[in-house]
Amino acid sequence: NAGVMQNPRHLVRRRGQEARLRCSPMKGHSHVYWYRQLPEEGLKFMVYLQKENIIDESGMPKERFSAEFPKEGPSILRIQQVVRGDSAAYFCASSHRDSNQPQHFGDGTRLSIL
């Protein structure tokens, strides 16, 4: 009964490199959400995707950040040309059927930028 799986759990990048964060939703879930969490803060919504579609990306920076959820495979959050301020925990959540169903979270990817 696998839950939401995120990898890697920890990712270290140098400034200017690219970071790719992966998320496999719970079995049967077709809605994926990405959140960002800074230390001692709450969860900030970034993007909501269904298979092959971005539904709401209002919380995602317009530059350097992109997300996809292909027909096959995990959802990917991609950060290009990372900067120190990108250091944070990035959480993925998934839900069943429609967007107002409770979301179930993975254990996150902790991104550190050197």
Next chain:
Amino acid sequence: GQQLNQSPQSMFIQEGEDVSMNCTSSSIFNTWLWYKQDPGEGPVLLIALYKAGELTSNGRLTAQFGITRKDSFLNISASIPSDVGIYFCAGPNGQNFVFGPGTRLSVLP
């Protein structure tokens, strides 16, 4: 957009005490969710509420959907050390959910 407030921001209690925390919104919600986050892990869903006035329990946890539909409450009875963590409320915001800033709970032995 929607914003949620949680109170208290943090609390320190003795093991065995009961805990109460709340979440308020400026808008009416039709769903309230309560999550707990342990250090280094993702939030775990504790309780989901779908109707004004609804009272739902999960073990020692009880949550209520406020009758004004602008607030929700979470109570923990007879706290134990593993209750330590951050408790988040969440409510619908368009096609996703907005999360409160969290209540940080510390339990002293």
